[in-house]
Amino acid sequence: MKNMLPVLLLLLCCLNLFAEGEAPQLALPAPPRPGELPACPVQITNAGVLQLGRIYDRSRQEIRVQFRHAGEGAILFRVARSTCPCITVLEAPLNLNLFPGDTFSLRLQLDATTLAPGPFTRHVIIDFSNCESLRFAVHGDCVQPLRVSPGLEMELGSFEGVDVMWKRHFELTTTALAGTTLSFVEPAASERFEFELKPLPHGRQQLEIRPRLPLPLGEFHERVNVGVNGLENYSDLQLMLHGHVRGRALVVKNPLLEFTQAELATGAVQQRELAIIRVAAEGAQGRGRRRLMPAKRRSGEHLVVVDEQRVGTKVIFTKLAEELSVQPATDITVEMLAEEHQLLLRLSFSPAFWQQKPLPTALQLRRGNELLGELELLVK
Structure with missing residues (x-):
């Protein structure tokens, strides 16, 4: 009984304290284990701004988010970052020490250009040096105007x-x-x-x-x-x-014009015919053609070659005949006939042409300033 007396006295003291209205002390949360950071004490005070509602694609919207240190002890603001390139942090504290009750804000910009139509959620993370990071979400619905x-x-x-x-x-x-x-x-x-x-x-x-x-x-x-x-x-x-x-490849089909001395001795007008044909440019078709676009983008093709084929080569050769010239043209008469697959040229050389000194050895076919080909003159 003598050993129980101190225990009874202590119990009576505790009962007396409770009777006087003093509440017992509540147990404190367990401190973080070694290597773990304490929970973040920062709270968002205007969470409504994170609900953007309906926004237009390709639009830009600024958001200012307010925060408050609602815990105990000082913490150090390090950096704010977004998990999506569509959100840019325009304004944030720099190495800011925050004490209980302190406030700060972030200014963010959402660029909806990269967002797909429909509801979206994007996250922003704030890192602190001596507590856990704070992660919050921006919500909205991207619509196309x-x-x-x-x-x-x-x-x-x-x-x-x-x-x-x-x-x-x-x-x-x-x-x-x-x-x-x-x-x-x-x-x-x-x-x-x-x-x-x-x-x-x-x-x-x-x-x-x-x-x-x-x-x-x-x-x-x-x-x-x-x-x-x-x-x-x-x-x-x-x-x-x-x-x-790819441009247009025009080829002179028979560019060598041959004459004999006997023909020229007659003094008659000499005529020769040649043709200009249209051929596929290199790499325009066949195995060598380079695939320009991925298959998914070729589904909406509006190929121009269809228009060019619809016009037809005869129309193209008719237009070419209006622009084509032979140089030098002295004492030469040129007749042009546009056919379905070629432009036929009939050249008439007068006797005076052969009396030139020196005699031209080649003629040029030109469309404006563009050289289409050369014709070689050969007298045997």
Whole structure:
């Protein structure tokens, strides 16, 4: 009993304290184990700004998020980063010591250009030096205020691009929210193309594309920017044209013109015929043709070669006959006949031509300043 007396006295003291209204001490949370960081004490005080609702694709939206240190002890702000390139941290503290009750903010910018239509969630992470990182999400629904047909990219294929005029079209249909009126800015002409916006029924617009013939040779991937008015912080509509201009290969079929001394001695007009034919340019078809675009982009092809084939070679040769000349042309008469598969040339040499000193050994076939070929004159 003597040994129990101290225990009873201690118990009576505790009961007396509780009777006077003092609450017992609550157990403190267990400290973090070695190697672990304590939980982040920072809270977002305006979480509503992270719910963006409906936003337009290709738009940019700024978000300012407010934070408060709601725990105990000082922490050091290190860096804020996003898990998606669509969110940029425009403004953030730099090596900021935060004490209980301190506040700070982040200024973020969301670029919806890379977002697919539909609901989205993107995350931002804040790293601290002496506590766990804070991770929060930005939510919204990306909507398209306009629809482009046949799509944002058009494959024109491999074509000559010399003198056959053609047109291609993009159709722009407004699908913006009620009360929003959109208008478009016509693109300026480029080295290769001219553009024209034309109104269509029901508020639609048509962007017409025409080539500036003849086109520069080679592969092209041309970006066409269409300005959009009526939406705040909305970037230009960007369309793409892909293709390869191979030019036109014209070949003189029989470039050697032979004459005999006996023929020239008669003093009669001498006639010779030759033909210019159109051949496929190197790499235009067959095994050597280079595939310009991935298969997924070729599904919407609007191949220009179809227009060139529809025109027909006779029309092309007729136009060539209007532009073709033989040089030097002294004492030579040239007749041209455009046929379906060739341009036939009949050259008549007068007796005076053969009296030139020195006698020309070659003639040039030219279309403007372009040399198409040379004709060799041979007298046996």
